[in-house]
Amino acid sequence: MLVLAGAGIVLAAVAVFLVVRLTGNDASAAPGHGTLPAARLTELQTALVSQDPAVQAAALDPAVYASLHQSGQALLPGGSTMTIDPSTARVSGRAATVSATVKGPRSGRFTLQLAQENGIWVVFAAEPA
Amino acid sequence: MNVPRRRRLPVVLAVILGLVAAVAVLPASRAEAAPGCGPSDPVGTRVPLLLVHGFISSAKAWDSAVKRFCSPTVYATAFDYAKVNSNWVTDPLIGPQLARTILALADASRRGGGPGKVLVAAHSMGGLAVRCAADGRCNGGIGAPAGQASPVAQAIAAVTTFDTPNLGTFLKSGGKSLVSDALGPLLSSLCYGDQAANLGMNDLLNGLCAMVRAFGTSAAGAAFTPGSDELANLPAQPAGVPVQAVAGKALLTVRMFWQDLHIYNAGTSDTGDFVVSRASAQAQQREVDGFGGIAEVDCGSAKLSITGKDDSKLKCWHMTETGDSGFLDQVQRMVQHYLTAPLTAAALRSAPVPSLCDFPAGTLVNSVLPGAPPSAGSPPALVADGSGRRPMDTMAFGDLNGDGLGDAAAVVNCNKGGVGWPDNIVFWARGPAGPVALGSYQMGDAVGDARGATEKVTYQPDGSVRVETLDARSYDQGCCPSGRAIVTLKWDGTKVVASDVRHLGGPDDASFAGVGAVKLGMTAGQLTQLGYTAGPGDYYGCVLYGASGKPSVQYNPVSNKVVQIRPAAGPAGTAEGIGIGSTISDVRAKYAGKNIENHLDGSFGQGMNGLLVGDGSGGWISFMTDDGQFVSGMSVSDHQHMGAMEAGCQ
Known part of the structure; x- marks a missing residue:
């Protein structure tokens, strides 16, 4: 828990400054497509709708997971399903976005935001598209 | 212009007078201009305010603050160590040079008729530089022989710090906590190589990455590690000087589907200003004479997002604090306190x-x-x-x-x-x-x-x-x-x-009612309660009551009343200031308007002389005199027992 919380602080400090556009005027600097491993995306769309905390933890940034756990809120309503569209993936180094559709008790389209931490892609935000 | 000659003179005069007036006004306008705060501008009687920047920064960070505070009452100036801004504060051009600057400002103030002390506002590492500058063990003994108290500390009136990392920064845990392990990979991907260029369009990210890169390569960066030897060996803020520790208070949120999550640190809400925790910023606070202690500035909240939707409500963070009005308001508070706070x-x-x-x-x-x-x-x-x-x-x-x-x-x-x-x-x-x-x-x-x-x-x-x-x-x-x-x-x-x-009136003054606590008309029982005892024998029926150190009392057992009281031995007098040694003339003057009976003809009992003064209450004050000029004795009585009390109690 201490590790997760500590990571939360640091990630928070860094993340504040990450209001970064992944598209830019300079074409050479523009992020590419499709470099997110398809297998990982499949894992994520299963893990994010899981009601098992351990499975969720493997899909989320540790700080985000710790905050979710502390809030006592469910990540998604039980019975939800998710479909991630790999073709929408936009990657810049170790940061990426990809579109996802949630169906079930509540439905909506979201942009998942991911960071590659210790070699593993994890979700740290999911904004309405 | 065809002006008749006779009319030209007034016109010319008017023009000349106008020019004279303009010339006369010009110097006056210049004289009324607010004094500047440049190196050549005099400090004068103004309160010196010295602004000290922080890590990988420069004096330019305080430009808006200098403009805000420079005034007829404040000489605001910024100390610059930009060329060595990633070195540790013991660098000769940081702590020691800051010490010289403080002493020079204080001296200029003293010579200009000002307070001779300096107010200091320091951002981030600047606060650590002040700690070094104010102590002879760190500043190289500037201004005082080794072992003596540094005059630099005495030249500082008060200090305000903005998120000074007194306990280090939580961005630089140096492997002593797992925080850095989690941060390291992320920062390395964001702040180095091509990736940094791709993301470099964001000023805030630029600032953070610059800081992170400097953390990894600089002496100061190493010192910012919590628990470092450098922090442990740094002297505290100077004793007796109030220190107002200002800390930014910012929150971080992420959007996670239909909810916003606050990201906290280990069960607390202390994410500081995203570089320095509030605990670290406030560690050296000190309140003295009503100023100092802790102040917090609400920096709003930031949302973690890389989609380009910047809907965060972040008002300030570590690297914007020197230009942030909320932080500068705390400097204003220090200045105002120093200028106007009540004397203590x-x-x-x-x-x-x-x-x-x-x-x-x-x-x-x-x-x-x-x-x-x-x-x-x-x-x-x-x-x-x-x-x-x-x-x-x-x-x-x-x-x-x-x-x-x-x-x-x-x-x-x-x-x-x-x-x-x-x-x-x-x-x-x-x-x-x-x-x-x-x-x-x-x-x-x-x-x-x-x-x-x-x-x-x-x-x-x-x-x-x-x-x-x-x-x-x-x-x-x-x-x-x-x-x-x-x-x-x-x-x-x-x-x-x-x-x-x-x-x-004094506690043992004679009045028309009695002498001190002993009053005319008191009963034997009341005298006993005051500690009095009856003496042996009687004087024509009157019984003498006495108590050590207290007035002597004549008591009439027939009426069960005190009839005369004489002040105890020693200085005695009335609330009006008449006593033994006063003149008879003084008595007449002080009691003008009272009933004064003249007994200077030997009719004051047993051949004595004196004046008897009454106020109509039934009580009388006898002023005896041996020579007809000065009061030699006093008593308070009813009229019958005036003077030398020739009357008895039968």
Whole structure:
């Protein structure tokens, strides 16, 4: 828990400054497509709708997971399903976005935001598209 | 232009006069311009405000602050160590050079008639630089021989820090916690190589990445590691100096589907300003005389997002604090406090005093005027310290001169050797540099030779000071004032004056009702309760009652009443100031309008002479005289038992 919380602080400090556009005027600097491993995306769309905390933890940034756990809120309503569209993936180094559709008790389209931490892609935000 | 000759003269005169007026106005306008704060501008009487930037920054970070604070009352300037801004604060161009700058500013202020002390506002590592500069062990002994207190500390009036990493930064845990393990991979991907260029369009990210890169390569960065030897060895903020520690308070949120999550640190909400935690920023806070301590600035919240939707409500973070109005308001608070805060007891202990007891005017050091040889007597000193009198009773605080600021008055005593002298009440105004002596009042002018007799001074809402004091009567021994008085002192614009002196009755004064607690008409039982016992025998039926040290009493057992009271041995008198040694003329003058019977013809009983004074209440005061000029004895009685009490009680 201490590790997760500590990571939360640091990630928070860094993340504040990450209001970064992944598209830019300079074409050479523009992020590419499709470099997110398809297998990982499949894992994520299963893990994010899981009601098992351990499975969720493997899909989320540790700080985000710790905050979710502390809030006592469910990540998604039980019975939800998710479909991630790999073709929408936009990657810049170790940061990426990809579109996802949630169906079930509540439905909506979201942009998942991911960071590659210790070699593993994890979700740290999911904004309405 | 075809102007008739006769009309040309007025026109020419008007033009000339206009030009003269314009020329005359020009210098005046320049003279009224607000003084600047450049290197060539005089500090003068203004309060110096020194702004110290932080890690990988420069004096330019304070540009808006200098503009804001530079004024006719504040000389604002920024210390610059940009060329070495990632070195540790012991670098000769940081801590030691800052020490020299503080001393130079204080000296310029002193020479200009200002306070001779400097206010310091420091951002981030700048606060650590102040800690080094103010201590001779760190600044190389600048301004003082080794082992002596650094004059730099004494030249600092107050310090305000913005998120100074006193305990290090949580961005640089140096492997001593797993925080850095989690941060490292992320920062390495964001802040180095091509990736940094791709993301570099964001100013905030640029700032953070610059900081992170410097953390990894600089001496200061290593020192910012929590628990580092550098932090452990750094002296604390100078003792006795108030330190206002300002910390940014920002929140981070992420959007996670239909909810916003706050990201916290280990069950707390301390994410600081995203670089320095509040705990680290506040570690060196200190409140002194009503200023200092902790202040927090709400920096709003930031949302973690890389989609380009920047809907965060972040108002400030670590690298924007020097230009942030919320933070600068705290500097304003320091300046305002220093310029206008009411005087305090601590301030008076080093206050200037006017010439008193033939000692020259000077400045108190630890409450005493220094420099006088022991043979010179006792130099002026605040009686609050070491006199046995309570400090709260010997000082009064409030606006004495009507300028709206908190002035002060205090009891100051001194003498030239031998016996003690009456107190002085000194008035101080709240000046820009602290207390300014307005003037003093010699209490002997109101209460005679009542030495060290002030019991309490109290500020009154009308701007006066009420002095409760013992009061020396004309018949008192020098040592022992028997009366009491209330003296009202005021500042009249040029000097301290007694606007009212009320002499009060003493506890053993004679009055028409009796002497002290013993009253005419008391019964034997009441006398017993006062400790009296009946003496042997009687005088024509009257019984003499006595008690050690108390007035002697004649009691009539037939009527069960006290009929005469004589003051106890020693100085005695009335509330009107008449006693043994007063003149018969004084009696007549003080009791003008009362019923005065003349018994100077030997009719005062047993051939005695005197005056009998009554007020219509039935009680009479007898003033006996042996020589017809001076009062030699007194008693209080009914009319029958006046004077030498020839009448008995039968």
